Amino acid sequence: MNSQQDTIYAAATDKISDFQFDNRVAGVFNDMIRRSVPGYAQIISTIGDFADRYVTPKSNIYDLGSSLGSATLSIRRQIEQRQCRIIAVDNSESMIERCQENLSAYVSDTEVELICGDIRDIDITNASMVVLNFTLQFLPVHDRDELIAKIYQGLLPGGILVISEKLRFEDNVIQTLLDEQHLDFKRANGYSELEISQKRSALENVMRPDSLSMHQQRFTENGFSHSTVWFQCFNFASMVAIK
Numbered sequence: 001m002n003s004q005q006d007t008i009y010a011a012a013t014d015k016i017s018d019f020q021f022d023n024r025v026a027g028v029f030n031d032m033i034r035r036s037v038p039g040y041a042q043i044i045s046t047i048g049d050f051a052d053r054y055v056t057p058k059s060n061i062y063d064l065g066s067s068l069g070s071a072t073l074s075i076r077r078q079i080e081q082r083q084c085r086i087i088a089v090d091n092s093e094s095m096i097e098r099c100q101e102n103l104s105a106y107v108s109d110t111e112v113e114l115i116c117g118d119i120r121d122i123d124i125t126n127a128s129m130v131v132l133n134f135t136l137q138f139l140p141v142h143d144r145d146e147l148i149a150k151i152y153q154g155l156l157p158g159g160i161l162v163i164s165e166k167l168r169f170e171d172n173v174i175q176t177l178l179d180e181q182h183l184d185f186k187r188a189n190g191y192s193e194l195e196i197s198q199k200r201s202a203l204e205n206v207m208r209p210d211s212l213s214m215h216q217q218r219f220t221e222n223g224f225s226h227s228t229v230w231f232q233c234f235n236f237a238s239m240v241a242i243k
């Protein structure tokens with residue numbers, strides 16, 4: 001998957017506007033997410049492994065907030081000949097256009113329906129797998145519960161939900177420790193102090209991480225029988241919940 005280097009926050013700006021998944025971000029997103037999220041490549045490849053285990057023939061798979069299609073591609077590679085349909089949804093036109101190009105670069109017998117729309121407006125039916133890979137954190141907090149309830153309703157018995165998120169910690173000492181580790185990860189990946197602080201300001205109003213206990217409570221209250229964190233690096237985690 002091609003990507004330009006992310007230099008979006010490299011130059012000093014007087015007024016930082018809220019972060020948006022616009023054309024500029026879509027053009028560098030592959031580089032941005034790999035250099036910003038520890039474990040991203042591992043999470044993408046494991047989503048494919050989960051698909052191999054959980055996706056049942058003739059079912060639907062939903063990739064909600066699909067961006068450039070990395071999770072969709074990882075899933076699609078693992079589910080050949082199961083006559084499934086992947087529904088990939090994103091409300092950024094630029095992401096959808098680039099995702100279409102990325103999907104077209106590979107052949108597969110699995111149909112992918114790409115929808116440019118809001119994940120809150122999508123019907124979920126006959127699903128053996130739903131993926132929210134770093135997307136839920138961008139929804140208004142009061143809409144998160146309803147989305148998880150809708151996903152639970154649309155999942156088949158034994159179906160799997162994979163949610164990856166940045167986490168917030170109630171213990172301030174832990175919050176500071178893991179936040180600092182994450183900043184060191186970004187520095188080691190070539191981001192300057194200016195880039196880090198300007199991006200942080202841009203994300204402040206748009207990305208609101210939940211605590212792990214909040215996620216767990218949401219899974220339980222919405223009926224999921226089993227859930228766990230299967231991956232964590234610093235303040236980034238990926239969870240599974242099984243119906």
Ligand SMILES: C[S@@+](CC[C@H](N)C(=O)[O-])C[C@H]1O[C@@H](n2cnc3c(N)ncnc32)[C@H](O)[C@@H]1O
Nearest residue numbers: 021065066067070090091092118119133134138
């Ligand atoms: C951090 S990115 C997701 C990364 C992607 N899942 C991956 O694995 O590479 C979040 C994506 O969610 C999309 N998004 C945010 N809120 C959305 C909403 N309400 N409906 C649809 N897409 C949304 C953004 O446009 C963005 O592409």
Ligand SMILES: O=C(O)C(=O)C[C@]1(C(=O)O)C=C[C@@H](O)C=C1
Nearest residue numbers: 032033036037134165166199207
């Ligand atoms: O916390 C950060 O600095 C991040 O960049 C995180 C994060 C994310 O978790 O989705 C935020 C926005 C970009 O989409 C890529 C990564």
